[in-house]
Amino acid sequence: MTSVAADHALEVINLKKAFGGLAVTQNVSLTIRPGERRLIIGPNGAGKTTLFNQISGDMRPNSGQIKLFGNDVTTLAPYQRAHRGLSRTYQIITLFAGDTLEHNVTLGLLGLRPSRWQMWRPLAFYSDLATEARRTLDAVGLLHLADHPISEIAYGEKRRVELAMALAQKPRVLLLDEPLAGLSDTERSTVKSLIASISRETAVIMIEHDMDTALDLAETVTLLNYGRVIVDGERDTVIADERTREVYLGV
Ligand SMILES: Nc1ncnc2c1ncn2[C@@H]1O[C@H](COP(=O)(O)OP(=O)(O)OP(=O)(O)O)[C@@H](O)[C@H]1O
Ligand SMILES: [Mg+2]
Known part of the structure; x- marks a missing residue:
């Protein structure tokens, strides 16, 4: 800081x-x-x-x-x-399709993409991250899907996972x-509210x-x-x- x-x-x-x-x-x-x-x-x-x-x-x-x-x-x-x-989302979805929402957000917390997953960290470190990942998924309304693979969820939900990954880092x-690209009207208003609720920090x-x-x-x-x-x-x-x-x- x-x-x-x-x-x-x-x-x-x-x-x-x-x-x-x-x-x-x-x-x-x-x-x-x-x-x-x-x-x-x-x-x-x-x-x-x-x-x-x-x-x-x-x-x-x-x-x-x-x-x-x-x-x-x-x-x-x-x-x-x-x-x-600094954190960001991408115009093209970069989530790891075969992996769960929770694991993807955990990777986001590390500021890493899936290819850079570091296996050598102690397990407790990851369990703390997993807790934080679930909290962030909850904040974007996706906790109920935490254990599902990315490949099973809708496009609009994937965009929200990306937002969760970026927000998890408390940028x-x-x-x-x-x-908002490619979202239905309903998803668009959900994502709009999420963006509007981002902290002034x-x-x-x-x-x-x-x-x-x-x-x-x-x-x-x-x-x-x-x-x-x-x-x-x-x-x-x-x-x-x-x-x-x-x-x-x-x-
Ligand atoms: N890696 C690259 N190699 C060569 N040209 C590139 C590369 N990345 C972008 N460009 C070119 O740079 C220009 C700007 O691309 P950019 O993706 O930044 O546009 P943009 O403003 O984001 O457009 P859009 O609204 O379509 O997303 C384009 O002509 C694109 O083809
Ligand atoms: Mg662009």
Whole structure:
């Protein structure tokens, strides 16, 4: 824990990332306050997920800097960033299908993906984690399915398991990549309430195309296009901005 309250939960400074000749993140800078609710919008291919990948450490930028609560984490591995309070969900479900909900969330608590399960830890350590995993599943309304394999549950429930995994780490910065995509109306409102109930100890940065739902959750909005920040600021100001209409809202 950082003892001094930092001004910024997250700072992204001049981030650049190219794949071959394709510049996907072009000088992206962002600052997120502790507890802030930020929505990231932009057309398909704008570089939103690529930005998250660099913030989480799943991808290295070509240049630029990422700071968490004032500390530079640009060269740290994803698990090291997780230990510093960063957690995320993925646009594509990454759960371990053959394993139970409880075990998947336990892995999330370790800040690990299934392939990185560490067998050498003492058993009591895992039983504490399992208790915490069940508590987190309860918080997302899925305790009754804790012992079922992921492969047996519905798509919307899988998305909630992913959210549980990310929340189990008690992050101070949480990245959600399209948490509402592909959900039924009922699931959407369940997930919306879950996101709305996340503690103010946690800054939430969400990529989402479902503006009707996502705007209710957002205080601030960043519009990306072709890897650049086009507009950034208070929600209503960004939504009213002509550039947002041109690039994204299509009006
Ligand atoms: N690993 C990679 N190698 C090559 N190109 C990539 C890679 N990852 C992403 N890209 C390209 O970068 C661009 C931005 O992709 P990204 O996934 O960040 O978009 P996005 O804004 O999240 O879009 P969507 O709304 O469709 O999820 C796309 O043109 C994509 O094809
Ligand atoms: Mg994406």
